[in-house]
Amino acid sequence: MGMDERKFRILQAIIDDYILTAVPVGSRTISKKYDMGLSSATIRNEMSDLEELGYLDQPHVSAGRIPSAKAYRLYVDQLLHQGLLHSDSESAIRAHFLGRMRQMEDVIDHAAQVLSNLTNYTAVVLPPTGPQPRIRTLQLVPVSNNAALVVIVTDSGIVRDAVIRVSEQLDSDTLYAISKTLTKELSGRTLKEAVELLPQITGRMQDNEKLLQGLNNFFQENSDAANHHAHVAIGGRSNILNYPEYSDTEKARSFLSLMETRDKLASIIAQQGEMAFTVRIGPETGVPEMADCSIVTATYSTGNGQQGTIGVIGPTRMQYNRVLSILGTMGHQLSELFSDD
Amino acid sequence: MGMDERKFRILQAIIDDYILTAVPVGSRTISKKYDMGLSSATIRNEMSDLEELGYLDQPHVSAGRIPSAKAYRLYVDQLLHQGLLHSDSESAIRAHFLGRMRQMEDVIDHAAQVLSNLTNYTAVVLPPTGPQPRIRTLQLVPVSNNAALVVIVTDSGIVRDAVIRVSEQLDSDTLYAISKTLTKELSGRTLKEAVELLPQITGRMQDNEKLLQGLNNFFQENSDAANHHAHVAIGGRSNILNYPEYSDTEKARSFLSLMETRDKLASIIAQQGEMAFTVRIGPETGVPEMADCSIVTATYSTGNGQQGTIGVIGPTRMQYNRVLSILGTMGHQLSELFSDD
């Protein structure tokens, strides 16, 4: 007993219907609503086969069938294969990014907001990571008598700053001079390299221990990959409550408290390879709290080859084609936006 | 019929019990659990009076009583008046802030996290606002051929930055020279004043339209009060689900989606005067979605007289004394932290 064309069409109909209604689908429904030219009895036989093949589950004997994770997987693979991602939402997304976005974080937050609005699911946007960013400029700005702000601009256009203590009374011009030296020596280096180079360089300068120490910490902290997850943007956290799957308060709570922990969420979303799209369905997510969720992700890239991830989390009966299309478009938009800078 | 000592003690017992159990309180419960030396019948009479006075509500005739908003108000006023805020959580909070916090936002996020953990309610922390911050230093850092990063350091130690376009090819030294001029002219001014002064100053410089335009926008945007709300920190969003009052999914959803809109939330939390503590109960919040929530806020201040707000949102049957004590301690800690810088 194999999976012939007809079985597939019936399965597809079942999935479509279930995605729409969240109610177990019966044989009669399929034979009537989706005119297959087959009687309910025939559909029943096929459904029985499909259940045996593992594509359908039956909550109880006198209810209809619901698609299994395996069924969604097949469905999604089909979608991805034939690539019918008609981007109708293109203009909607584009419109949202017309206003100039100033900072990385603004863009990310905004993207998550838009994604969740368009899909009605929970959206997560991770900032770009990838090849270590290289320092372009480093500048020290006086803040008070014994503190300075260190600002680095990297080739990815991302700016990082922190206040560090400086022991001596350093005026603006001195700080500028130091900045120039540091920029000259460190420009083109990654933050990791900078950590190693720092002692050599400062050895030649008049030593200022506190400054050195501060810079060192700063580089160390910022070169740390974990830190990149600091600015995960999440939108539509409570959207999951729109779906009957999560009308159970206990379930909703465990989901929502997972949404609170950015770090965990980031690592869940981030675990993906080079794929343009990733779809993880139910158990495939590897997260118990998401046993009946699906996670769809896409990537975008910045001018200098860094990669970021955008993702949508919803019930397994997700509108995959819609979500994939929207993610695709959003990915393009973000890539464009970031390659501009 | 007035409110005598005994009535008050009974009311207090009812409130305490209801806060604990969230179940309508009967006369028998009071007479047994809180040994008043009175029979249930007497309590019943008193409760009947208290209901007439508007301190108790009866969900239906054969259920116990629940405290009204008016009752909580009395209870809280009493608490505030006698000031018995024993800060047991002092050390817990202090411990959480031992590690150096680098940025304003980190502190704020962290504070919200800690607050929500300690109270088990939803916590909101607003960054300091108040007297317009005054510019201390302004510096332009080259980013690319046609863009520069403008960084201002204000007297409150808050740093704001943005990338602006510059048309001509300006090298690092030129930008530094411009920075020095601008710092000299603008130092001590508020951002609003800077907007007005800008044309005069740049009139004397070699004009660089794009730079001027960019700076103008930057000042404008950052002097805008609304912008200060950009970094509202929220912790324990889903804590509300721990309480039976919000086991109704529909209610939970409307609450949670309110928690998603930072702006609205900020304005709700922020509306308060000079008070050290504010307690708004149920209808007093003025927000329909929070008809059976209470909002408790406290303030903290920075070295230069700016004020921030921290708040906790929970069900009306909130553990007010605990929350007030924790908020008080947190307020102190934050004030200390910010006056340091």
Added chain:
DNA sequence: TGTTAGCACTCACCGGAGTCGAGTGCTAAC
């Protein structure tokens, strides 16, 4: 051999009746 009509069977869901018990208000006695 595949398709279909028919039929008995299953079982979740719904609404109504009955029961239980917590809690009240009232009255009369202390």
Added chain:
DNA sequence: GTTAGCACTCGACTCCGGTGAGTGCTAACA
């Protein structure tokens, strides 16, 4: 003024039979 006693109310829970969607199986048909 306080309390014991009692009738009454009403939500919560349980039990139960009816209903209907849906299934599996069988036998007939093309």
